[in-house]
Amino acid sequence: MASVIPLSMLVAFIGMKFFGLSANLMSLGAIDFGLIVDGAVVMIENFISRMNEEGPRGKPKIDIIKRSAMEVARPITFGVVIIIAVYLPIFTLEGLESRMFRPMALTVCCALIGALVLTMTFVPALGSLTLKPYHHEGHEKLLKAMQAGYRRHLNRILNMRWLTIGSALVIVLVAVGSMRYLGTEFMPQLDEGALLIETRRLPSISLSESVEIATMVEKVVKTFPEVDTVVTKIGRPDLATEAMGVYQGDVYVILKPIEEWTGVRTKEALIQKMDQKLKDIPGVVYNFTQPLAMRLDEVISGVKADVAVKLFGDDPTVLEREAKRIETVLRRVGGSADVQTEMLSGSGEMQIEVKRDEMARYGLRVQDVKDIVEIAIGGGVATEIVDGRKKFDVIVRLPEASRKDLNIIQSLLVPAPGGERVLLGQIASIRFAEGPEVINREDAQRRIVIQANVRGRDIGSFVAEAQNRVDEQIKLPAGYFITWGGEFENQQRAMKRLYIVVPLSLCFIFLLLYMTFNSFVHASLIIINVPFALVGGVAALWLRGLNLSLSTAVGFIALFGVAVLNGVVMVSHINRLREEGYNLRESILEGASARLRPVLMTALVASLGFIPMALSTAPGAEVQRPLATVVIGGLITSTLLTLLVLPILYELISQKIEPAIQSILGGRKSYQTDLSDEPAVDGKLDSASNQDDVLNLTEIPEKQAGEENESTKS
Template sequence: MIAALIRFSLIQRLMLLLVAAAVVAGGLWAFRTLPIDAFPDISPPQVQVIVKAPGLAPTEVESRITFPIEMEMQGIPNQKILRSTTKYALSNIVIDFNDGTDIYWARQQVSERLTQAREALPKGAEVVLAPISTPLSDIYMYRVKGEGYTNSELRTLQDWTIRLRLRTVDGVADVNSLGGFVRAFEVLPDPRQLAAQGLSIDDLERAIERNNRNAGGDRINRQNSMLLVRTLGQLRDADDIRRITVVTRSGAPVRVSDVASVREGSLVRYGGVTADGQGDVVTGLVLLRVGANSRMVVEAVKQEFTRLAPTLPKGVTIEPYYDRTDLINAAVLTVEKALGEAVVLVVLVLIVLLGNLRAALTVALILPLSVLFTFILMKLFGVTANLMSLGGLAIAIGILVDAAVVVVENVHTQLAHAPKGVSRLHLVYRAVTEVATPVLSGILIIAIVFLPLFSLTGLEGRMFAPLALTIVFALLGSLLLSLTVIPVLASFLMRGRAHGEDRVLAAIKRVYLPAMRWALAHRQTAVGGALVALVLAAALFPFIGKEFMPVMDEGQTVVNLEKASDISLEASLAIDAPIQKAVLEIPEVTGMICRSGADELRLDPMGFYQTDCFLQTKPREEWGYGLETLHDKLRAKLEPFKKNEVEHGFSQPIDMRVSEMLSGVRADVAIKLFGDDFAVLEEKAGQIEEIVKRTPGASDVFRARLSGQGYLTVDIKSEQLARYGLNNEDVNDVVETAVGGKVVTEVIEGNRRFGVLLRYPEPARTAPADIERLLIKTVGGAMVPLGMVARVTEVDGPVLIQRESARRYVATRTNVEGRDVVSFVEELKAAIEREVKLPQGYYIDYGGQFENQQRAAARLGLVVPVSVALIFFMLFSTFRSVRQAGLILLNIPFALIGGVVSLFISGLYLSVPASVGFITLFGVAVLNGVVMVAYFNQLREAGRTVLQAVQEGAERRLRPVLMTALIASLGLVPMLLATGPGSELQRPLAVVVIGGLFTSTLLTLVLLPTLYAWLETRAEHRKNRNGDKS
C-alpha cells in the first residue's frame, strides 16, 4: 500500500505539486480563520443556579433555599461535584459535570429539578440559571464615565442602553452591571401618620399594587370600523404614586402623600464599585458564551461600542480597564515568535549538517507544508490557535524533519551511486520504498509516546489535549508529505553528485570515533560511568520540587482584600478610597478599580467584606523591575490598613478564576475542614490557620470567617400571636417590607422599568426598639406593636456558609511562594495531623493546585508505563528481538539523566509541562536508538561482523542522530528563552527536552553501540556453542 502511494506520487508529479499548492492555500486560509484565544477552554461543563432572597440571613437561606435545591440536584447523571455558597440574601449553587457532557442537556436537567425545588422555596425567592458562560468568561470590563451625570443616571444608561446593545453581539452570553445606583421610586411611610390613619404598611402596599395597571376591553364595532378599548391607570412618575388613594373615610381620600414621602432614589444595593480614590463609579462586564471565540467576540464588542458612541449623551464615554485580547495577542505572539525562530534555527542546522543546499532545501520544505497541513486539521477538528496548540507545533518542529531527512539522505545516496541507464524516478522510488517502513514505524512510535496526554482528565486534560492533538496532526502531515511530496521535490531538485563531508561533521568525528572505540574497549568502565550518572540523577530527583502548573504572568494584577466580616457595604466602599490613594502613590500604577460585594447577576457571590481591585499600570518595559517587586511595593502600601482589619493578597484575572473553579477558593492551596457544627468548625479552622501561617512558603493566608455577623433576630411568640388573631406570615411580611424593603410594582418609561420600593425611612428601622414599634394590623383593624407578639434581640451568627457535596466546610486558603506546592502541602499535612485533633465525622481535604497535581501524577504514573509497553511491542515487531527492543528502551532511563539535572540546575519544578517534556524526550530517545540499531542490523546482514557493523554503523549514523537531537533541541531554544506571557508554561518543557537530549544523544552514540556489541557478541557465541553441541 505504501509502495503504491509512493509510485502514484512519482507518476503523477504535477498533480502532487498541485496538491502541495492546495495545502499551502488551504493552510493559509485555515490560519487566517482559526479562532484565536490565550488558552484552550479549560472550564468543565458547569451550570450555576442563583437564588436571590432579599432580606434573608445566611442560616435562613441555607435551610430554606440551598439545602432543598441541593437535595433535588443530587443524582443528576454525569454530575462531578456540587458546591454552594450561602450568604446574606443570596444562594449560589454550582454543579460541575463530567467532561464531554453537553451543556444544554445539563442545563435542561437542572431546570427540570428546579421546577420541583421551587415549591419548597420561600415566597419572594427569585431563582435563575446563570448565563451560558464559564468561570473564565470575563473577557471585557469597562467603566461608564460622564462629566455632570450622577451615578444613578450613568447606571440607567448602562442597564437600558449599553447593556442591551452589547447583548445583541454574537458570542456574548450576557453583560453584567456593577456599581452606581439602580434608579427606583422610593415610598417612605411615616409610622406616626400611618398609625394616625389606622393604616398598616400592608395597606399601603396593596394600594400601590392595585393602582398601577392598564387594561384592555377588547373592541367596539362601529359600522364598518372598530375601536380598541383600553383603560389607562399605569403609574408614570412620582406624582402619580403620591396621588394614589389608600383608603377613603367619610368621603375624604387618604392618599399616599398623606402617610408617606415619595422620591426618586435607588434599590437596595448588594455591591458597589469605586475607582482611584474618587468614590462610586459605574462599570460593565461582558461575559463570553460557552464555545464562542473570545478574540472575535471582544473585537465585535469594540465595533459595537464604536457604533454606539455617537448615540450616547454628550460627555459620556466608555473606558475599558480589562481587555482579554491584550493577553491573547501577547500569548499568541510569544509562541508564534518562538515557532518562527525555531524554523530558522532548524533550517540552519539542516544546511550545516547535510552539507548540501539542495538536500537541505528539500528537507526544509517539509516544515511549512506540515505546519500548514496542521492548521487545516485544526480548523476541521475545531481546535483553536492558542498557547497550547501552537506550543504543540513548536515542540513538533524538531521532530517533523526526521522522516524527510531519512528519505532525502537515502535518495541522495541512491542518486550518487546510481548505475548508468537507470532512470532518476526509479532510483527515487527505490530509495523511498527502502526507508518507508522504518519511517512509518518511527513516526508511530513518537505518536504512541504522546498517548498519555490524551488520558489526562480535569483541567490538565483540557489544557494539554490541544497540544497533543497538534503534535499528532503535525506528525501525520510530516509522514504523508515525506512519502509523497518530498520524493517529488527530490526528483526535481536533487542531483546525483556526491558531496564531501563538511568540516563541522569532520571535527565532531575526530572527537567521537576515538571516544566510541575507547568505550568498546573499556565496556565495564563506560557502562559503570553511565550507571553512576543514572544513580546521581535519581539521588537529585527528590530535591526537585513538584507543582501542578507554573503560574503564568497575565500582565495584570488583582489585589484581593478581605475586611471585617460584619462590615456594611457603605463602610467597605469607604475603606477602598484611602487604599486606592495609597496604591496610586506607586509611580507605575495608573489606576485602581475596586469592586465589593455581589454583582447584578450574582455570578460572583462576594460579601460586602470581599473586594477585588484591578490595577492599571504603565507598560512593563517602563517599570525597571519585575512583578515580585511590584507586589512588595503593594504590600508596603497595604500593610498599614491591617489595623482596620483589612487583609490582602494578590492574584490575576484568569488565575483567580481558575483557582476558584478548581476548589471554590481563590488561592494556590485550599485546606477545607468538613463538619456540621459551626462552633467546632470555627475553632479547628482557627488552629489550622495558625499552622498554615507558620509553615515556610505560606503567603496571603486567609481563613473564611463563619461567625462575626450580627443578627437582629425577631423571635415570634406563638401564644401572643394567637391572642390577637395573627399568624407568622403577618409578622414576616411587616418585617420584610418595613425593614428590608420590598419592590411592590414598577413604573414603565418607554422600554425602561424602574421599581417602586416600599420601605420605612432609615431612622425608623435602625435600632431594636424601632423594630419593636412596627405596627401589625389585626383582622379587626386594631394596630398591634410587633414587640407585643415577638422578642427582638441581637445575636452573633454566620456570615458565610460553604458546602460541597451537601456538607458544610470552612476553607483556609494560602498562596505558596519560594517553594513548590507539593512539599509545602506535605509539610503542612504532617503538622496538622500532629497538632489538630478532629472530632468524629470531621475531616480535612486539600484542594487547589495540590489536588490537581496529585491527580495528574497518578494518571501519568498509570498510563506512561502502558505507553512504554506499547513502544516495546512496536520495537519487537520491528526487530523481532526482545534483546534489541529492550536495548533501545534503555535509552529512556538514560535520557532522564539530563532532564532531571537540567530541572535541578534551573530551579524549576516538576510540573505537568515538565512531564510533557519527559514524554517528548522518550520519543526522540527511542527514535535515535531505532536509527542506530536498524543500521547495525543492516550492515550485519550485508556480511559485517558485530564489531565492524557497530564501528561503521556508528560513524555513518552519526549525522542523522546528531541532526535529530540538534534539531529537536534547537527547535525548543526559542521557547526556553522566551519572556512573554505563556513562556512560563513552555519553559519547563524546553528545559527537560534540551537537557535530556544532551545526555540521551551522548549515551546513544557511545553506550548503545557498546551494549549492542556486547549483547550481540554474547548471543553469537551462545548460538555457536549450541550449534557445536548439536
C-alpha cells in the same frame, strides 16, 4: 528538506479544521519544526551517503535514490509512528489539563502524519531532481574527521564496556533520585500583566464605608509607578453566579510593560511592597492574585487562592475556633502568604431563647412567641388600602428606634390561651449578639475555608509540609474533618493517570519496535535508551530553577519519542551491516559512525526548534518554557548516551544474550556474530581467516544449515 515544514503545517491546519481546533498558544506554540523534519533528515542523509559511495561507480541517480529510500523507509515509518504513539497518554487527560494539552497533541500528530507522507513521497522525488550525484571531498572533511575520531573513541569504549555501562547507570540513578527534590506544581504561573487584589472587610460594614475604604486602597495602589490603571468592584448581586456582599471587593490593577518598571523588577517584589503599604489601612484583609488565575482557582476548588483547607462540621462556633487554629499553623509554613479564614460571624442579630418552663405555666407555644416578634420587628399585614384598581398591604411594626431597644422588646405582650398577657421578657431571654453572616455548605455539609497563596516556593512541597503540620498539631473533635483543595488536585489527578497510561504507552511502543526488528532483544535495547533521556531533562530543570509540572511531563513524553527514533536509526543500520556480512564489532563501529551525522542532525534540528520556546519571555511562554527546557536538555544526554552506550549494549547483548535466545528458538535469525572483540581486516567478513572465530546463525531450518554454510564458503 526545509520544504517539508510548510507542507506539513498545511496538513496540520487541515487537521485542526477537521477537529474544530483554533489556532492559539497551546495548539501551535508547542510544534517543533525540528521534530517535523526528523524523518526527512534521515532520508536525505542516506541519499547523500549512498550517492557518495555509488555515484562515482556510474550507477544511475534514480536507482540510488530508490535503494536509499527503501533502506530507511521502514525505520523512519516506525520511528514517526512511535513519536505519535508517545503522545497517546495526553489524550487520556481529563478536565482542565485535557483542554490545555489535547489541542497541542492533536496538532503535532497531524503535522507528523503529514511529514511522514511527504518524507516517503515528496522528499525522494525532490531529491532525484536536486541532489548532486557525485561526492565532493572538500565538503566532507569535517564529517570524516568527526567519524574517524568517534570510531577510535568508540572502539576504546567498547573494550572497557563495564566501566561505561556502570557510569551511565549511576548517572541515570542520580537523575531519577534527584527528581524527588525538584519542586512540583500543576502548571507554571502565567504572567497576565495584571494583578487582582481581593479585599475583605467586616461583614457588618455599610456600603458607604466599603466604598470609602476601596477609594483609600485605590489611592495607595496608584502611587506605584509600575501601575497603569486601577478599577475597583464592590459586591455582586445575588442573581450572579457568585454572590458577594458589600464587604467584599475586587481591585483590578493593570500593570505597565515590565520594561517601564523603575522601582522593582519582578511581580513578586511589587506584590510584597504593595502588601506592606496596604497594611496601613485598618480592618481590611488582602489576597493578591491575577484575574485569570483567580477564576482558575475558583473553578478548581471554589476558593480564590492557591491552596484551600476545607473544614467540615455541624457547629459554626466550633468551625470558627478550629479554623483559626489551622490558620495559625499555615502562617508558620514557609512560603505562605495571604492566609485568611472565611468570615462566618460579624453580622449583628437578636437572639431570643425561650424559657420552656415559664411558657408551659401559661400554656404558650414557641409559635406564639415567634408571631409576636415577627410582627413587632419584621412587620405584619394589618389591613389593605385600595387606590383605584390597585391594592396595597398596610404593614405595622415598631419604629426603628424601638426595634433596637432591648427594653421595649422585652416589654412586648404575648397573649396566653387563658386570656392574660405575658411580658416577653418573662418567658424568654433576649440579647443582641454577633451571628453568622453566611453559612456555607458543600455536599449538604457545613464548612469553613482557610485559604492561602504560595510565594517563593513550589505548591507541591508547600502542601506536603502543611498537611504534615496540620495532621501533627490539629486534633479535631469527633464528626469534624478536613479536605485539601487547590490546583495541586489537578496535578495529582493528572499524574495518577499518567503513571498508568505512560507505561501502557511504552508497552505499545515496545510492540512497534518488535514489529520493526522482529526481535525481542533489539526492541528491549531501544527501550533501554529511554531512561537516558531523563538525565538531561532533569539536569536542565535544575539549572533553570524550574519545577516539575504537567508541562514538563508533556516535555518528557515528547522527548521519549525522539530518543527512541535515534535508537531505531542506529540499530537498523547496524543490523543491515551484519546481514551484509560484517562481523559484530565492525558492524557496530561502521554502523554507529555512519549514523553519526543523522543522529546528530536530528537531535540538533529538534533542539533548535525548541530554543525559541525555551528562551521566550512573551505572554504565555511560562507554559512552554519547561516543556522546551526538558526536550533540549534530554536530547543532549540522550544523543551522547545513544552514541556511546547503545553500541556497547548492542555488542553485550549480541554476544551474551542473543546466542542463548537463538539456540532456544532454533536459529530463526541470521547474523554473523563475532565472538572476539577484534574488527574484521577490511570491514567484510573473511570466511577463511575468521571462520574459527565466527558463529554463523542462519535463518533457514536446521536440517539445511550445513548446505547453506557450504554454499557460503564456496
